[in-house]
Amino acid sequence: MTVRNRILHLSDTHFNSPDVDAAAALARMLHDARHVTDLDLVVVSGDIADDGSAEGCAGVREQVGRFCAERGIPHVYCTGNHDTRESFAAVLGSGHLAADGTDVGTTMPDASGMRAAVSHVAGLRVITLDSLVPGQVHGHLDRAQLVWLREVLAEPAAAGSVLVLHHPPIAVPTSLIMGVVNLRNADELADVVAGTDVHAILCGHFHLQLSGLLRGVPVWVTPGVVTRIDFTAPPRWERAVLGAGATVVDLGGPASPMFHLLQARDPRAGEQVYLVDAVSGGDAEGEDA
Secondary structure, eight states: OOOOEEEEEEOOOOBTOSSSOHHHHHHHHHHHTTTOOSOOEEEEOSOOBTTOOHHHHHHHHHHHHHHHHHHTOOEEEOOOTTOOHHHHHHHHTTSEEOTTSOBOOEEOTTOTTOOOEEEEETTEEEEEOOOOOTTOSSBOOOHHHHHHHHHHHTSOOTTOEEEEOSSOSOOOTTOSSHHHHSBTTHHHHHHHHTTSSEEEEEEOSSSSOEEEEETTEEEEEOOOSSOEEETTSOTTEEEEEOOOEEEEEEESSTTOSEEEEEEOOOTTTTOEEEEEETTTOOBOTTOOO
């Protein structure tokens, strides 16, 4: 019998953001997801706290943890470029938490602070990777993580595996910024996952939905909770608007993996938060974008 799993995939909660009420955005998203049935797991793929603080991590854990406790399901987190490993570890431990908040993850041995870990949910192996490069926007997976990942994937899991990391190993080729801020060593990750039982690679970072393949393995980028990047802006500009999003990931069915979007009902959805030059980072004052 085929084992099926259903994941609610959130990302980029950015608690303590100076631009947006991030706590309200997450609360709105979780409220509007309350009727999604048969969830086995909630994943938050990085940029948990905008300021990298323990307070921000605790705020996200409190909201997501309450949602999961009500459903009796685990919740899993990974680091993003806005996070700090110290605050993440202090509040979230391995990043793999049971419904009651117990840490159930097995952290990579000799991790040297890296927050890479693995746990199992209803036969599904969930692996979080740490692509954080302190002080940088782009991502990178060090050799130790890739060696560990290869060892973990050497033996298939009962219901296969999913990888969770912040920085996508794909980018839209016409974007001036995606190929600069994504995962820098995607080819090395591809060498490890090709031909394994990995059903999907779940990412965030871009604040918009995007899909592609990494050496035949589906990659899914979920939209941000705190803001959405509006890709209708002229090529040089990056426009962020209000409107929390999330993804429901269905694994194990005839069309597996299948991804469908949820969008929070926000009366201010689409309202511009910022417009910046994607190359220089300057504000768009006086520009008609």
